[in-house]
Amino acid sequence: MKPDGKVVLLGDMNVGKTSLLHRYMERRFQDTISTVGGAFYLKQWGPYNISLWDTAGREQFHGLGSMYCRGAAAVILTYDVNNLQSLIELEDRFLALTDTASADCIFAIVGNKVDLTNEYALLLETEEENRPEKPVTSCISTKVQKQVHLDDAVALYKKILKYKMLDEKDVPAAEKMCFETSAKTGYKVDYLFETIFDMVVPLILRQQAEGPLQTVDITNYKSAKRTKSGCCA
Numbered sequence: 001m002k003p004d005g006k007v008v009l010l011g012d013m014n015v016g017k018t019s020l021l022h023r024y025m026e027r028r029f030q031d032t033i034s035t036v037g038g039a040f041y042l043k044q045w046g047p048y049n050i051s052l053w054d055t056a057g058r059e060q061f062h063g064l065g066s067m068y069c070r071g072a073a074a075v076i077l078t079y080d081v082n083n084l085q086s087l088i089e090l091e092d093r094f095l096a097l098t099d100t101a102s103a104d105c106i107f108a109i110v111g112n113k114v115d116l117t118n119e120y121a122l123l124l125e126t127e128e129e130n131r132p133e134k135p136v137t138s139c140i141s142t143k144v145q146k147q148v149h150l151d152d153a154v155a156l157y158k159k160i161l162k163y164k165m166l167d168e169k170d171v172p173a174a175e176k177m178c179f180e181t182s183a184k185t186g187y188k189v190d191y192l193f194e195t196i197f198d199m200v201v202p203l204i205l206r207q208q209a210e211g212p213l214q215t216v217d218i219t220n221y222k223s224a225k226r227t228k229s230g231c232c233a
């Protein structure tokens, strides 16, 4: 079965892409091993099937990224809120991989691992809904000052719009598309994915109305001839 739409997670190794997908699909947090290549889940959203692609952040798999992004309806650029370099990498290394995504692809920027920051307790207080299963209130002393602020993500979102030559007026507001999550506690994980699915549906409808994705016409290519000289026998 062919999925109706595709959502891809990109970002540096160790930011928590696999954990976020796992939390959303399996409803739990467990130890992960660094992803090799890529993998996907299928999520039914209303009458639509959406494929959710997990990619490998490791440098050695970098070349695969643009392949996974091909035709994507949404790309979730993920960083770790405690690692500034992981946000910088999104711009330097991952953004160009999205050139193969759908022309009206939706972009989200997600700062994961907020549970490790000293702001987390405050976030929980101000967010009555989307409460995690188990608020982590112990071990306050081990919490760290957040390295990346939401403003930095918003600035990156605006850079992406420039890169894509999109007008701010035509796309969802930056503030709406920058999220902070915790795959460990579940904080805002459902909210993230479901906000994106809702945005992807109109895109799916549009794509379906326009017919199948444009594919490369191979009828003009000469079929590769096998010559004797090219044969190793």
Ligand SMILES: Nc1nc2c(ncn2[C@@H]2O[C@H](COP(=O)(O)OP(=O)(O)OP(=O)(O)O)[C@@H](O)[C@H]2O)c(=O)[nH]1
Residues within 6 Å of the ligand: 011, 012, 013, 014, 015, 016, 017, 018, 019, 020, 030, 031, 032, 033, 034, 035, 036, 055, 056, 057, 058, 112, 113, 114, 115, 116, 181, 182, 183, 184, 185
């Ligand atoms: N505290 C905390 N740890 C997390 C969170 N999300 C992931 N981790 C941990 O961070 C490490 C990396 O998580 P992964 O989900 O494997 O990261 P990834 O982005 O898939 O990494 P690659 O597959 O190598 O690209 C693991 O040890 C996770 O347990 C989170 O929200 N909070």
Ligand SMILES: [Mg+2]
Residues within 6 Å of the ligand: 017, 018, 019, 032, 033, 034, 035, 054, 055, 056, 057
């Ligand atoms: Mg992974």
